[in-house]
Amino acid sequence: MTHSLQIRLRSSWTKTAFGWLLLMTCASAFAQAPPPPQIAARGYILQDFQSGRVLAALNADQRMEPASLTKLMTAYLVFDELRSGKIKLGDPVTISETAWRTEGSRTFAQVGTQISVENLIKGMIVQSGNDATVALAEHVAGTETVFASMMNQRAQMLGMANSHFMNSTGLPDPQHYTTARDLATLTRTLIRDFPQYYKWYSLREFTFNGITQPNRNLLLGRDPTVDGVKTGHTESAGFCLVSSALRDGMRLISVVLGTASEQARASESQTLLNYGFRFYETHRLYAANKPLTTTRVWKGETEQLPLGLNRDLYLTIPRGQYKKMAAAMSVTPQIIAPVKKGQPYGAVSVTLEGKEVVKQPLVALQKVDEGGMWRRSVDSILLMFE
Numbered sequence: 001m002t003h004s005l006q007i008r009l010r011s012s013w014t015k016t017a018f019g020w021l022l023l024m025t026c027a028s029a030f031a032q033a034p035p036p037p038q039i040a041a042r043g044y045i046l047q048d049f050q051s052g053r054v055l056a057a058l059n060a061d062q063r064m065e066p067a068s069l070t071k072l073m074t075a076y077l078v079f080d081e082l083r084s085g086k087i088k089l090g091d092p093v094t095i096s097e098t099a100w101r102t103e104g105s106r107t108f109a110q111v112g113t114q115i116s117v118e119n120l121i122k123g124m125i126v127q128s129g130n131d132a133t134v135a136l137a138e139h140v141a142g143t144e145t146v147f148a149s150m151m152n153q154r155a156q157m158l159g160m161a162n163s164h165f166m167n168s169t170g171l172p173d174p175q176h177y178t179t180a181r182d183l184a185t186l187t188r189t190l191i192r193d194f195p196q197y198y199k200w201y202s203l204r205e206f207t208f209n210g211i212t213q214p215n216r217n218l219l220l221g222r223d224p225t226v227d228g229v230k231t232g233h234t235e236s237a238g239f240c241l242v243s244s245a246l247r248d249g250m251r252l253i254s255v256v257l258g259t260a261s262e263q264a265r266a267s268e269s270q271t272l273l274n275y276g277f278r279f280y281e282t283h284r285l286y287a288a289n290k291p292l293t294t295t296r297v298w299k300g301e302t303e304q305l306p307l308g309l310n311r312d313l314y315l316t317i318p319r320g321q322y323k324k325m326a327a328a329m330s331v332t333p334q335i336i337a338p339v340k341k342g343q344p345y346g347a348v349s350v351t352l353e354g355k356e357v358v359k360q361p362l363v364a365l366q367k368v369d370e371g372g373m374w375r376r377s378v379d380s381i382l383l384m385f386e
Contacts, residue, residue: 033279033318039268042238042258045180046272048282049188049244049251051314054181055276063162063177064257067232068105068128069240070170070178072186073151078121078136079194080154087139089118098144099134104171107132108209119208121197126206127213128231130169137168144168155182158189172236180255187229187242187253201228218266219243223273229253231265241265245273252276279319285327285350286313291365292348293329298379300337300368307331307362310342315350315358324353329362334386339368 036046036056043059054060081087092114100111107129109115115123115132117139123132137147144167151165160182166173191198204221205214219226225245232240238258245252254272259265286292291306317325331346339345346362370376 032321037271037275039256039272040259040264041256041268043180044254044256044268044272045184046276047184047188047253048276048280048314048316049191049253050282050284050312051316052188053316055252055280055316056272057180060181061162061179063179065172065176065234065237066170066178066183066257067234067237067240068170069183069230069232069242070165070168070176071124071128071133071232072183072190072230072242073155073165074133074137074147074168075121075125075197076186076190076194077147077150077154078117078140079190079197081140082117082197083194087117089116089121091117091139093117093120093135093139095131095135096138099131099138102130102134102169102171104130104169106130107213108211109135110209115208122200122203122206123208125200125230126203126215127208128216130171133169155186158185160185170232170234170237172234180257183242183255183257184253187244187255191228191244191251191253198228201230202226216262217241217243218262219245219270222266223270226273231262233262239265241269243269243273245277247277250277250280250282280316281319281322282314282316283322284312284314286348288312289365292362293331295331295335295345297339297368298334298336298383299371299376300339301371301375302368305335305339305345305368306365307345308365309348309360310363311360313348313350313358313360317352317357321352325357326351331362334383337368337370339364341365341367 043062045060046056047054094114095109095111097111105128107123107127109131120132120136123129134144137144141147147168148165155163163178163182166176205212216231225247228244229242239262240257243254254269256265256269288309288311290308292308294304294306297305327350329348341364343364344361347359350358
């Protein structure tokens, strides 16, 4: 949903606004929604894709085994290599004996044969083939050990502070772990950065080497709004599922870890998704890089500075509460050139029933260089009377 709240302008602002990031606060403002359902899992999280608001969670920051959910990070790195042009979908990959011998679920790639990157990706995503996954890791990094180092570097870059990877597949290892929250972060980033490849997560089956295997994500056959993402299972990790669904423009991501069965991970994920869609709605209030106001710039080449947001402002709220929201904008007084593009000069604040629920910096949408001597001199005099 896309709406624009009418913004009222506050008359003054303080420098403490500088550098403010998006803040989701005041949980009491959302008391209209009922509490989340009980979920039979060791840990889980339900998060809105656009706003990032967490709608339900249990043990979301507790380190757990990800099993084949690990392949989401493997896929992210492979997609990034495709984006940079270092590898191509049609590149042939020779299957090593190491990849061929990898235990667990398989795409049934034969040692010494050459398989395209695209087919290996589909084997990894749909069939959760460990042989295909290791072959991709070796193609990108030379060895799976080096690839695991790349996974950990990327995890840190994405803010996955409680994750550490020892392999590309998710086979058990004491030092191989992540959290429900970190997996949600990874999934949000993957969907946002690689929509052209994310579509493969909705494939119901994949055939390779004459063998057709179904996607183990049971929600793909039950809920037409679900379009991904990945299953995982080992004896120690239990049955795990990261799922995502898009309904009426609102996307939710559910991460469920450590359930008792394949059916349980699907049903518990469905319960979480249904809860989120039933009781919450997400609105894009303001678009990025669009002027929300203009303000005076002193001692600059130009006198007017457009201010706006450097990213879209989304808000997830209980259903039926939109009309109770209000927005206010505060602008820093006496802005003096030079001005850098993207520099904060105030904030947009949104309240629900009088309680602040989101605040985002108001930034310069263009640079303003320092004006000439005459302009600086005149403005210096005028500022004395401000």
